[in-house]
Amino acid sequence: MDDVRVGDSERSAALDRLGTLFADGYLDVNEFEERTGQAAVARTRGEIAMLFDDLPAEPATPAQPSASEMELESKLSAKKKMDAAMMATGVLGFITFFVLQMGFDLDYAWVVWPVMSALMIAWYAIFDISDEEDEVLEELLEKDKKERAERLKLAYERRKQLDK
Template sequence: MSSPLPDVPEPRRPDVRVGDAERQAVVTRLKAALDEGRLDLHEFDERAAAAYAAKTESDLTPLTADLPEQHPQPASSVTARKRLTSGESSWIRLAVLLTGIWLITSIARGEVTFYWPIFPLGIWGLVLLANRLTGRRD
């Protein structure tokens, strides 16, 4: 029976057994192709099942032969680092302001006073942390 996939490249060493990492890499690539619309759900299911059942490289090679090569895209500067939300930026500005007021009052009194900004900053910080952990953004 002929292969349903045209021009399947020969595996480097077709008789070499594959492990879970190689199988998972193929399934990850198939999932990316599904997300891009290159495969429909039925094709993905068939190929993923075949990938998990693969024993050798020659079993895996045809599963991605008709898909374009994946090239990692460099992360943009915006996505490479986590951006602060406006709430977090405001919290930082308020922390600087309140700490400045606390510092001035401590110097004026001639002694280190209780760090009272911990209360408003702590409460607001916990709210911001909860929002970040639950995925809510402002």
Template sequence: MVVSEKFDAPQQPGGPQPEIRIGDPDRHQAMDRLGNYFADGYLDVDEFNERTEAAAIAQNKPQLDRLFADLPDTSSVSSHSTSAEVEQTDAERELEGLLQKGEKLKVVDGLAFAISIVTIGLLIFTEIDDAWVGFILAIALAVGGRMVLGISDDDEDILDELSESESKRRAERLRLAAKKRREIAQRGNH
């Protein structure tokens, strides 16, 4: 097999270093950021389309960085925050806490499910009379986990809604990115 010189051994120290490649998660994050800049009025429709197309085909970090070079850093919060901004920050903190609890709840539910599966296996394939206790342990783990984490039924409903809406948003972003890639590929074929 012949390997292109482009993929030969790394450059010597002091020489030019190869650009580190990026993946789809990096491209999607860049498109999300661009969407935020568009929503906040920093980009018009044409600029947004042009930059998201560039993000969809970017191959390395400098290509993505160039898309944001002339945009302000919106990660820092102004010292002149309004009460609405403070409320939003509080709500975001509360949401972040709920999401972290939700991740822990997934682990608890996964363990409860695993215990249930093992219990079923023990009941079917062994003659252990007390294997049914595994079901009680699984239920206790699921209920106890919710109590320890402080997750109410309302919290769980919110987590389910957030998960569903995030799945829909992700699917829509992927459809949009796929559409843009097809458009770009079609332009390249013409």
């Protein structure tokens, strides 16, 4: 079956898979460019299969994480949940204020602001995240997001080059 010729759909699927593996960090830029170039000109299934010989068929399950890695993952998860809770608190606080102030013309609608502020401060204690941890976790999340976005952008540009 390795000598069976491939068409554009098989080459396209190989390029997509290489892009995903690159975005997930399995390939560096040079390997990605080399393999996508080979995929674009592949004539047989064997040539396509050879590109993936040393790559996982499915994303590998990571080895048992260390205690510090588990703590970091736990904190990152808590940070994401806290950010969602803070966003919901802010949105619901604004809506409540404007409904009470504009809809019911209550003189005490201003009470929403200190209650909302206290709740937002309480989220830090509820999720057990200090101000210092919040800053570090925010930087880590932003860095991961930028790195993945850059790899996806490179994969897209390479794919676009090869499709021309």
